[in-house]
Amino acid sequence: MNRRFVAGARSGFRIFLPLSIGLIPWALVTGVALTSAGLSVVEAMGMNLLVYAGVAQIATLPLIMAGAPLWLIGLTGLALNLRFLIFSAAIAKGFHGVPLRLRIPSGYLLIDGVFAVCTERMLAVRDWRWRLGYFLGPSLWGWCLWQSFVLTGVLGAGALPQDWSLEFMATIALMVILVPLSKNRPMLVAALSGGVASVLLRGMPLKLGVIVAIVIGIVAGFVASRALPDTRGA
Amino acid sequence: MDGIWLWISFVLVSMATHLPRGSFIVLGQRASLPPAVQGALRYAPAAALAAIVAPSVFVVDGDVQPFNPKLAAAVVVLVVTLRWKNPWLPFIVGMGVLLGLRKGLGF
Structure with missing residues (x-):
């Protein structure tokens, strides 16, 4: 394996490792949720391998189990995942020079946490092998961690107390990613605007309010980066 | 829903x-967004995460509840995350506060 690739993978793994611990409770919660909804072990893990997106899995599952029309299931999934279109566009330059056969699995592996910590250097480093390693190292680690702990959750679901509000661990996991991101002012403005808008627009059909709120947050952050004086690293 | 439909x-x-x-990663050089949009996209992760988190802590049964156990737990998680680096602490303390309020105090 290329030396630069390995060096990149090592750096990426190191920067993602602490954050990746946050995936564990979240994966356990997802595994428990899939089983509680009535899926067998094979079905739960099949969905988990095909989709590999906790939020979309947990949110579409009630629709799927209720026999909702396929178009509604597909649109709901798409609405929840449109943020990935934005992430994909934002990190795409980091894959300049990487062959197509490696870009396709990279797309499959793109998750929030890796995007959050790796994008900046993905866009700054020249060597594509280093960049690919820097992305794939933490991404593959995240994938293994996710799959194994969802399986643990699926298998262990029966043993857990049902009334412990364990789903709240998913919210804590998202906060652990969000808080360090919001330390510069435009980011904080983006987060606050997105959060408030999402609460106000929660009544929109098909969870579309989440998408609109994300767009509002992005615009607010962008405007703030132009308007506020102390914009470090903009 | 079962079998093949599932x-x-x-x-x-x-x-x-x-x-x-996969969209832009796979399309690569053949598609790109204007630089202004690229700049704005830096704010996507924070906006998206907040848009997912906020309703789950402020909204209870469809209504905004300024005083609820999840919000109290979220505030504690915020403080813990800002103050300490330990990756388990937010989960332990956050769940502790939520369960303490729900089970201990009956919220």
């Missing part, structure tokens, strides 16, 4: 996930 819906949600994820 798997068809899984494939559908899979496509709804991986088309957006």
Whole structure:
């Protein structure tokens, strides 16, 4: 394996490792949720391998189990995942020079946490092998961690107390990613605007309010980066 | 829903996930967004995470509840995350506060 690739993978793994611990409770919660909804072990893990997106899995599952029309299931999934279109566009330059056969699995592996910590250097480093390693190292680690702990959750679901509000661990996991991101002012403005808008627009059909709120947050952050004086690293 | 329909819906949600994820990474040089949009996109992760988190802590049964156990736990998680680096602490303390309020005090 290329030396630069390995060096990149090592750096990426190191920067993602602490954050990746946050995936564990979240994966356990997802595994428990899939089983509680009535899926067998094979079905739960099949969905988990095909989709590999906790939020979309947990949110579409009630629709799927209720026999909702396929178009509604597909649109709901798409609405929840449109943020990935934005992430994909934002990190795409980091894959300049990487062959197509490696870009396709990279797309499959793109998750929030890796995007959050790796994008900046993905866009700054020249060597594509280093960049690919820097992305794939933490991404593959995240994938293994996710799959194994969802399986643990699926298998262990029966043993857990049902009334412990364990789903709240998913919210804590998202906060652990969000808080360090919001330390510069435009980011904080983006987060606050997105959060408030999402609460106000929660009544929109098909969870579309989440998408609109994300767009509002992005615009607010962008405007703030132009308007506020102390914009470090903009 | 069972059997083949279940798997068809899984494939559908899979496509709804991986088309957006792969989009620009796979298209590469053939497609790009204008630089102004690229700059604005830096704010996407924070906006998206907040848009997912906020309703789950402020909204209870469809209504905004300024005083609820999840919000109290979220505030504590915020303080813990800002103050300490330990990756387990937010989960332990956050769940502790939530369960303490729900079970201990009956909220």
